Amino acid sequence: DIQMTQSPSSLSASVGDRVTITCRASQGISNHLTWIQQKPGKAPKSLIYAASSLQSGVPSKFSGSGSGTDFTLTISSLQPEDFATYYCQQYNSFPFTFGPGTKVDIK
Amino acid sequence: EVQLVESGGGLVQPGGSLRLSCAVSGFSLSGFWTNWVRQAPGKGLEWVANIKQDGSETNYVDSVRGRFTISRDNAKNSLYLQMSSLRAEDTAVYYCARDWDLDSWGQGTLVTVSS
Numbered sequence: 001d002i003q004m005t006q007s008p009s010s011l012s013a014s015v016g017d018r019v020t021i022t023c024r025a026s027q028g029i030s031n032h033l034t035w036i037q038q039k040p041g042k043a044p045k046s047l048i049y050a051a052s053s054l055q056s057g058v059p060s061k062f063s064g065s066g067s068g069t070d071f072t073l074t075i076s077s078l079q080p081e082d083f084a085t086y087y088c089q090q091y092n093s094f095p096f097t098f099g100p101g102t103k104v105d106i107k
Numbered sequence: 108e109v110q111l112v113e114s115g116g117g118l119v120q121p122g123g124s125l126r127l128s129c130a131v132s133g134f135s136l137s138g139f140w141t142n143w144v145r146q147a148p149g150k151g152l153e154w155v156a157n158i159k160q161d162g163s164e165t166n167y168v169d170s171v172r173g174r175f176t177i178s179r180d181n182a183k184n185s186l187y188l189q190m191s192s193l194r195a196e197d198t199a200v201y202y203c204a205r206d207w208d209l210d211s212w213g214q215g216t217l218v219t220v221s222s
Contacts, residue, residue: 032207034208034209036152036209038152043202043212043213043214043215044144044152044202044204044209044212045212046208046209046210046211046212049208049210050208055210087151087152089152089154089209091207091208091209094166095154095166095167095168095169096142096154096157096207097154098151098152098153098154099151100151101151101152
């Protein structure tokens with residue numbers, strides 16, 4: 001199975017900050033990576049697919065990059081509604097696997 | 108509007124069975140792979156299974172293979188997860204999600220396995 005790791009596991013940031021989260025796959029997954037946002041008590045929501053493509057309706061402050069084993073999610077200017085847990089997920093091979101999550105909270 | 112609505116969760120004893128359903132609207136289920144993903148209380152996300160558009164291929168995480176069966180009825184625009192030999196560690200919110208990149212999710216249904 002492909003193992004996904006994320007760093008940091010949590011971070012505290014202020015409104016307006018630029019935030020970057022890193023995801024690493026244990027083997028190459030091309031660009032078959034999704035970034036998912038989950039707010040407390042809510043269903044997950046896909047933000048980015050194919051490592052760098054925005055899902056429909058997702059604001060452009062979110063961006064993704066990377067290919068192979070190393071990926072990043074960047075939020076250009078953090079807003080109150082962005083405080084959540086973010087997961088990466090690979091869909092290059094079965095079983096699909098998720099990273100452990102990065103919790104972004106308010107400083 | 109794309110919608111996925113799960114149902115069928117509840118309290119079940121260890122060793123018991125439960126069938127989850129996911130009704131979709133706003134798109135034709137027959138056009139997409141569809142997945143079940145779960146989240147244990149306070150934990151991260153775990154992919155459980157998926158099924159090809161025509162039902163000809165299914166995939167499972169090792170921890171549920173042989174106990175869970177994913178199926179679909181495209182005519183009813185519905186996805187199912189038959190769960191048997193349930194264990195305490197299967198306790199989770201179960202979500203259905205569309206396509207390999209999980210582009211749309213339902214709101215989830217809670218399954219609690221406890222005596």
